[in-house]
Amino acid sequence: MFDLTRLEAIVAERAASPDPDSYTAKLARRGVGKVAQKVGEEAVETVIAALSEDDKALTGEAADLLYHLLVLLHLRGVPLADVMAELQSRTARTGLAEKAARTHEG
């Protein structure tokens, strides 16, 4: 299954690519400030799509947001694993991780 870990690897590879057609490489060259601005814009577009109750638009904007967030994390040198560990530690604090895993496994 496709997941954010695979997209993180793609982003890392493409950010360093000399391919002139790579949007990721172009974005990476523009630096943290520009990418942070893009994350903000995509977040606003996600909010607008959510409030419009258009599921297809929301799905597309959420995908744009996650992609741009991964590019930002990459440029700042923060691994997705660190973000996931932070989320996991929050579930551990509430004791809900095992319950969610049991429900997921059926």
Ligand SMILES: N=c1c2ncn([C@@H]3O[C@H](COP(=O)(O)OP(=O)(O)OP(=O)(O)O)[C@@H](O)[C@H]3O)c2ncn1[C@@H]1O[C@H](COP(=O)(O)O)[C@@H](O)[C@H]1O
């Ligand atoms: N998931 C994405 C992805 N999501 C969104 N985008 C791009 O993000 C841009 C967002 O559109 P905008 O209108 O906000 O921006 P824009 O006007 O095109 O450009 P800006 O000047 O504003 O940056 C579009 O050009 C999309 O193509 C993505 N570009 C790449 N990926 C992934 O990255 C991989 C590598 O892509 P390349 O780097 O292009 O080879 C792809 O195979 C995908 O898996």
